[in-house]
Amino acid sequence: MKVTIVGAGNVGATCADVISYRGIAGEVVLLDIKEGFAEGKAMDISQCATTTGFNTKVSGSTNDYSKTAGSDVVVITSGIPRKPGMTREELIGINAGIVKSVADNVLQHSPEAIIVVVSNPMDTMTYLTLKATGLPKNRIIGMGGALDSSRFKYYLSKALNKPANDIQGMVIGGHGDTTMIPLTRLASYNGVPVSEFLSQEALDKVAADTMVGGATLTGLLGTSAWYAPGASVAYLVDSILNDQKKMIPCSVLLEGEYGQQDICLGVPCIIGKKGLEQIVDIHLNDNEKALFAKSADAVRNMNADLKSVLV
Numbered sequence: 001m002k003v004t005i006v007g008a009g010n011v012g013a014t015c016a017d018v019i020s021y022r023g024i025a026g027e028v029v030l031l032d033i034k035e036g037f038a039e040g041k042a043m044d045i046s047q048c049a050t051t052t053g054f055n056t057k058v059s060g061s062t063n064d065y066s067k068t069a070g071s072d073v074v075v076i077t078s079g080i081p082r083k084p085g086m087t088r089e090e091l092i093g094i095n096a097g098i099v100k101s102v103a104d105n106v107l108q109h110s111p112e113a114i115i116v117v118v119s120n121p122m123d124t125m126t127y128l129t130l131k132a133t134g135l136p137k138n139r140i141i142g143m144g145g146a147l148d149s150s151r152f153k154y155y156l157s158k159a160l161n162k163p164a165n166d167i168q169g170m171v172i173g174g175h176g177d178t179t180m181i182p183l184t185r186l187a188s189y190n191g192v193p194v195s196e197f198l199s200q201e202a203l204d205k206v207a208a209d210t211m212v213g214g215a216t217l218t219g220l221l222g223t224s225a226w227y228a229p230g231a232s233v234a235y236l237v238d239s240i241l242n243d244q245k246k247m248i249p250c251s252v253l254l255e256g257e258y259g260q261q262d263i264c265l266g267v268p269c270i271i272g273k274k275g276l277e278q279i280v281d282i283h284l285n286d287n288e289k290a291l292f293a294k295s296a297d298a299v300r301n302m303n304a305d306l307k308s309v310l311v
């Protein structure tokens, strides 16, 4: 199976690295506009083959989309990341044009591909890709919820002082500092509700830390994070290529689910070889429903700014 990753920067290259050493795909193509950059990243990753022991063929391309032909999955990470003090939403002006042109280019060579959108503001970039390409909703998937959920489990593991892999939890809603909804009510430690071990105050702190998880890392690193984002994309791509049918919160088109229409927002999804195979419409309580509606309002406002790009 072949995966193209457009944008060979921090997130794209990390994703290629994880896909290769975990043997998720037989072939990975990295593409970037910076001359020689994707080729260099691909060569560096390929030189890990004998030490980490993988057989994935990794190659790079400077803006030559013919090398991406026949991809089963295309990941879009091209665009600019935020700097400390910025929101993801401030990136829309530059990233919208980049994401739209990349989506057009990849489809010319891989008309059957499933597209995973990563560039920020991710929910709006996913909506843009869907509208600009006219592809069916199962083939356009925004990655944010997998990452936010992994951060949620990280913060829960710290609060509980227990291994992160013993914790279950999901973040739905928008992939934004104020639009994410960590579902603390449904999180569990090996099936036992975390509320049995943590006070409401501690749970509120976990939720707040999760929501600004990306901003915290951006403050520490000077640019946004890449290890967990790249690994989260690889996790999603694995479920698609290997038809794992994992339930992963992803940004997908809602058509009545969760009371929303004509918006891409994070909800639990079954992800398999067709891409989005099912939206799992879980019962939210009144407070969670109100948060989801508020999150949708914010993302819808952002989507309205796409008018000039979509004409």
Ligand SMILES: NC(=O)c1ccc[n+]([C@@H]2O[C@H](COP(=O)([O-])OP(=O)(O)OC[C@H]3O[C@@H](n4cnc5c(N)ncnc54)[C@H](O)[C@@H]3O)[C@@H](O)[C@H]2O)c1
Pocket: 006, 007, 008, 009, 010, 011, 012, 031, 032, 033, 034, 037, 077, 078, 079, 080, 081, 082, 088, 091, 095, 098, 102, 117, 118, 119, 120, 122, 143, 144, 147, 175, 224, 225, 226, 229
């Ligand atoms: N959805 C998420 O969970 C998530 C997580 C992390 C980062 N992001 C977003 O992903 C994007 C990339 O982040 P990064 O840290 O890898 O940034 P980066 O600057 O390290 O890499 C971006 C790359 O895109 C390339 N690029 C720009 N325009 C291009 C074009 N038209 N065609 C091909 N390549 C192009 C650049 O040359 C650069 O190498 C940012 O928008 C960031 O906010 C999203």
Ligand SMILES: O=C(O)C[C@H](O)C(=O)O
Pocket: 081, 082, 088, 120, 147, 175, 213, 214, 215, 218, 224, 225, 229
């Ligand atoms: O925080 C960012 O701007 C990048 C990404 O969306 C993240 O959550 O790490």
